[in-house]
Amino acid sequence: MTEAIPQAHIYAARRAYLASQLGNGGVAIIPTAPEHARNRDSDFAYRHDSYFYYLTGFTEPNAWLVLDATGRSTVFCQPKDLEREIWDGFRLGPDAAVSALGVTSALSVSELDKHLPKLLENQHTVWYPFATHKGLETRVADWLNAVRARVRLGAQCPSQQRDACGPLDEMRLIKDAHEQDVMRRAAQISAQAHIRAMQTSARMLRAGQDVREYHLEAELLHEFRRHGSQFPAYTSIVAAGANACVLHYRADAAPVRDGQLVLIDAGCELDGYASDITRTFPANGKFTGPQRDLYNLVLASQDAAVAATKPGARFVDPHDASVKVLAQGLLDLGLLSKAKHGSAQDVIEKRAYFPFYMHRTSHWIGMDVHDCGSYVEPAELGQTSERKDPLSGETIVTRPSRILREGMALTIEPGLYVRPADDVPEAFWNIGIRIEDDAIVAAEGCELISRGVPVSVDEIEALMRL
Numbered sequence: 001m002t003e004a005i006p007q008a009h010i011y012a013a014r015r016a017y018l019a020s021q022l023g024n025g026g027v028a029i030i031p032t033a034p035e036h037a038r039n040r041d042s043d044f045a046y047r048h049d050s051y052f053y054y055l056t057g058f059t060e061p062n063a064w065l066v067l068d069a070t071g072r073s074t075v076f077c078q079p080k081d082l083e084r085e086i087w088d089g090f091r092l093g094p095d096a097a098v099s100a101l102g103v104t105s106a107l108s109v110s111e112l113d114k115h116l117p118k119l120l121e122n123q124h125t126v127w128y129p130f131a132t133h134k135g136l137e138t139r140v141a142d143w144l145n146a147v148r149a150r151v152r153l154g155a156q157c158p159s160q161q162r163d164a165c166g167p168l169d170e171m172r173l174i175k176d177a178h179e180q181d182v183m184r185r186a187a188q189i190s191a192q193a194h195i196r197a198m199q200t201s202a203r204m205l206r207a208g209q210d211v212r213e214y215h216l217e218a219e220l221l222h223e224f225r226r227h228g229s230q231f232p233a234y235t236s237i238v239a240a241g242a243n244a245c246v247l248h249y250r251a252d253a254a255p256v257r258d259g260q261l262v263l264i265d266a267g268c269e270l271d272g273y274a275s276d277i278t279r280t281f282p283a284n285g286k287f288t289g290p291q292r293d294l295y296n297l298v299l300a301s302q303d304a305a306v307a308a309t310k311p312g313a314r315f316v317d318p319h320d321a322s323v324k325v326l327a328q329g330l331l332d333l334g335l336l337s338k339a340k341h342g343s344a345q346d347v348i349e350k351r352a353y354f355p356f357y358m359h360r361t362s363h364w365i366g367m368d369v370h371d372c373g374s375y376v377e378p379a380e381l382g383q384t385s386e387r388k389d390p391l392s393g394e395t396i397v398t399r400p401s402r403i404l405r406e407g408m409a410l411t412i413e414p415g416l417y418v419r420p421a422d423d424v425p426e427a428f429w430n431i432g433i434r435i436e437d438d439a440i441v442a443a444e445g446c447e448l449i450s451r452g453v454p455v456s457v458d459e460i461e462a463l464m465r466l
Contacts, residue, residue, distance in 0.1 A: 005057045008102045010178055014171065015055050015065075015073050015103075021167040022069040025124025028164050029116070029140065030055060030065040031133055047231065050367040051129055051168050053272050056101055060092060062109050066119050072104045074119065079108040117146035125160040132165065165372065172366060173373035174407040179273065179366065180440055183409060184449045186229065186270035187438050190277045191452030193223035195463060197238075197264055198453075202285035202464040205258050211283070213238040216264065217251035224268040233274035233369045237265035240283065244432025245417040247359060258284045261291055263432050267369065274369040276411050277450045278436030285464030290427040292457055294416055297329035298433045299455060301414040305361050309404065309412060309439055309446040315375055316401040319361035322414040327353050334425050335418065350390045356417060362410045365438055371409070377402050408441045412448075 005011075022028055032052040038044045048059045056065055056075065064076040080093035097106035107115060120126055120143055128140055140161070147157040175183065197216040204211045217238045224232060238251035244263035256262055260283045267275035280295065282288070287295060304325045305318035327347040330336040341352045364371040380400040387396055404410075413436030420429045435455055439446040454460055 004100050004102060007057065007178055008100075010176070011055055011057045012102045015067055016071055017171065018055065018167060019067055019069055019071040022067070022127055023125060024069060025122075025158075026069040026127055026162075027120055027123045027125070027158070028065075028067045028127040030067070030129065030164060031136065032058070032061060032063045034133075035061050045231065048272070049133075050172075050272070050372075051132075051164070054168070054172060054367060056103075058092075058097075058101055064109065064112060065103075066116070068119070068123070074115075075101055075103045075106045076109040076112045076115075077106060079110065113143070116143040117150075120144065120158055121147050121150065122156045123158050125162055126158045127162045127164040127167075129165045129168070130163040169372040169374065170378075172371065173364065174405065175366060175409050175440065176407070180407070180409075182271050182273045183275065183366070183438065183440070186233075186268055186273050186275040187277065187450040188452050189224060189227040189229050189270060190267040190275040191450055192227065193220045193266065193268065194264060194277055194279050194453040196220070196223045197266075198279070198281050198285075198460070198464050199466060201256055201262060201281070201283050205256070205284045211256040213240055213243075213251045213254050213256060213262075216256065216262065217266075220264070220266045227268075229268035229270045231269045233267045233269040233276060237263065237278075239263045239265075239432065242419075242430035242432070244280065244434075245419050245430065246432075247417070256283045259288065261431060261433065263434055265434065265436065267438075269369075272367055274365055274367065274371075275450065276365055276369050276413075276436060276438055277453065278413055278415075278434045279453055279455070279460075280433045280435065281460050281464065285461055287457055287461065290425075291431060293333060294418070294428060294431055295433050295457060297326065297333065298414055298416050298435050299457075300329070301325035302412055302435050302437070302455075305412045305414060306437075306439070306446065306448065309362075309410070309441065310444065311404055311406050311441055313404045314377075314401040315362065315404060315410070317404075318410075318412055322361045323348055323353060323357070326357055326414065326416065330356060330416075333428070335428060337423065354391060355419075355421075357415060358417070359413075359415070361414050362412055365409050365411055373402075373408075375402050376400065404441050406441050406443055410439055410441075412437050412439050 030052050033049040036044045062078050066074045075097050078091045094106040197219045200219045217236050236251050239249040240256040240262050241260040243249045262283050263280045265278040267277050301322040304321040308317040308321040328344040331338050341347050364373045376399045415434030417432045418428045437448045437450045
């Protein structure tokens with residue numbers, strides 16, 4: 001007898017809650033992700049669809065969940081096929097899926113087109129995730145047309161189509177205790193990977209060895225997998241020297257040189273949940289004076305953002321707190337001229353900091369590294385204001401930022417990126433610094449779950465001496 005998947009009751013509770021959101025006569029269709037060919041006769045490593053996994057805990061490809069407002073759930077999955085299983089691995093199969101997944105019924109995915117019109121017949125609204133699966137809208141239309149073909153026999157066709165991402169995004173925005181526990185473990189693994197890469201860099205340089213960005217990436221991947229992580233949560237950024245000023249730089253073959261800073265933005269995925277950590281450190285384990293000054297400014301801005309991350313605050317508050325510190329620091333360090341730009345408030349209003357800090361301080365994190373969830377407070381969606389961007393002159397319509405609530409999870413990641421320029425002190429040229437931690441909004445303040453890898457200058461230098 002096939003055992004139930006771990007935490008099957010959690011997925012059942014999520015399905016029950018979603019069913020309660022569908023309205024009378026509502027039916028939700030949630031597919032998992034397709035497999036993707038990498039090249040001839042070889043696929044990319046398979047990764048499930050996050051919405052589907054959130055509701056089922058099922059990781060096989062070629063599967064669908066159909067859920068109606070009464071709570072009845074049907075999974076369509078790959079049939080048992082002993083010959084294919086020799087090549088591709090174990091399949092759960094429909095017979096075992098009911099007890100293993102805790103669903104009402106299970107059928108072979110080969111029968112999907114046969115049964116979907118029956119499940120939609122005499123229902124009012126069909127829900128499915130909009131713009132997430134290529135061709136899904138066409139398949140839904142085909143199933144609805146099959147229902148319409150039976151209207152002379154008394155069948156009623158759903159008259160509305162709704163985006164299932166709406167209610168699911170709201171559900172996923174608040175992480176339950178199980179999700180928080182997995183995210184903590186993912187962050188712990190990633191923190192150990194960062195430590196390994198830091199120490200490897202210093203040791204190899206002390207030994208006079210040639211160090212490349214890919215050497216440090218290899219240390220990250222080794223540590224991820226060694227502790228049971230299934231995948232990197234995203235393509236690792238390992239950027240030495242000036243490469244750190246490229247925000248989405250990917251680990252390549254560039255040398256890691258004595259005296260440079262290295263920026264690593266990397267995190268593992270564990271049991272479907274992402275981590276996302278960035279640390280910037282001296283390749284040889286010792287900050288220079290300008291590196292230390294700029295690093296401590298970014299760290300102070302992160303401290304301000306962390307202090308602003310608490311229940312009742314707005315999502316934008318950590319960013320505003322970070323920018324306030326960075327603006328003053330850029331003036332104090334001479335990267336911005338006080339004579340030209342005025343006070344820190346002037347720098348903020350004119351967005352004069354933008355050439356050095358061009359991204360936001362936070363994003364949601366969870367099953368996806370940039371997780372789903374609105375950044376606008378739903379109860380205040382209709383409230384708008386307009387402002388003119390001082391750099392582009394564009395008129396921007398804004399809405400009230402999301403109110404942070406206990407259980408939300410977000411990154412806190414300020415940075416500074418200094419490219420060579422005539423009006424910038426040369427001592428700071430080609431320095432890119434970002435410090436990023438994962439935070440869960442707690443009853444009071446927030447819990448930083450990624451601080452298993454240090455952030456202070458003294459702690460980093462001490463770690464890299466080992």
